[in-house]
Amino acid sequence: MFMSKAAITRLSILQKAFDLIYMKGYQACSIDDILATTELTKGAFFYHFKTKDQMGLAMVNEVMYPGMKKALINPLIAAQDPVEALYHMMEHVLLHAPFFQVQYGCPAVNLIEEMAPLHASFHQALLQLILQWQEAIRTCVKQGVASGKINQDVNPDGVAAFIIAGYSGIRNMGKLVGVSCYHTFLKELKMYLKTLS
């Protein structure tokens, strides 16, 4: 896949922005901060992006969305055992995602927390992210019900809400307590998932 030099520049800005925003927050991360980690200047930044917010939205759509799809959605598609797939998705993203650091939580959860109430455009973009994941979990549970591996009276919407909330929440708690709560959470998640079948 060919990328022009300009396209590489643009993507590198988005990547560096993603790294910094992950650790500092969106509003606390200035354009100068981002540019300081690159070899670029403001001319380059504002050539590729009209405003900081437009860059932020591009970051959501072009960096965060592909990342979350790979880690959170693809493992659920066409899963043999839905219960096991749900657990392993969670365990993998919590314990084995190499980029994530426990003190900084999850980039997507962070951005939702900070920007969803403030900017309608961020709200919209991040809502799509969550709805995609929600749908993937729901479908996964429904397939489990259809194949008889999950109890009939289980509510797929409820399970999806529980899992998404659990993930977002334990990312929050991890910022204070550290990784130990991840393990505690995963144990309890396994117990919970067992009650579904």
Place this chain on the structure above:
Amino acid sequence: MFMSKAAITRLSILQKAFDLIYMKGYQACSIDDILATTELTKGAFFYHFKTKDQMGLAMVNEVMYPGMKKALINPLIAAQDPVEALYHMMEHVLLHAPFFQVQYGCPAVNLIEEMAPLHASFHQALLQLILQWQEAIRTCVKQGVASGKINQDVNPDGVAAFIIAGYSGIRNMGKLVGVSCYHTFLKELKMYLKTLS
């Protein structure tokens, strides 16, 4: 309880700060923003607080901590039925806490998300908050186990992590989806709590 005029001024700054920080975030909320909602000026602010951060910490300890203790901890102390107490605590804080607005989530969760990774002093103060709640939930579950109302093989640490994570997470999700997910979450929480007994 008598309060000097100065004490009232100080507390009103903390209250207004709490309101604004709840809606805008800590770093995005400037001292001028806070003072604009009062009849005060910078002289008053920096007479009562050495820095913005010291004001923020006072807000955590003197406004947020009492609030969360009243809503999240007291209802669990000496609860007759622990399972019912846990559910009602959650239902009440999610649906009936008058100050909270779904699009802004929970003030404590917001501040943890934003400040825990950045400031050690905030991290410390907010950690105390969460540890208190965690301990209250754990004690509540243990009492349930002791009284035979909760199954012996239930892990109090796991339940506490699950509930705290669930709460923080659904507050996050509510910012995107709205109150509907609160109801879905509460239904599933009821199912989960039922499996404990």
Place this chain on the structure above:
DNA sequence: TTGTAAACATACCAACTAGTATGTTTTCTA
């Protein structure tokens, strides 16, 4: 090779930030 538009760099600006220096008023005690 040459022209030209794309892809940047440099130098700026007005608005805002936390914080300070120095006043003035209020409160309360002696």
Place this chain on the structure above:
DNA sequence: TAGAAAACATACTAGTTGGTATGTTTACAA
């Protein structure tokens, strides 16, 4: 009631912010 300290108000600063105006370089087609 006088005075002094507490409780504020006013005016300012240096640094940072997103964004702009204008220049220079690079890539690429003719």
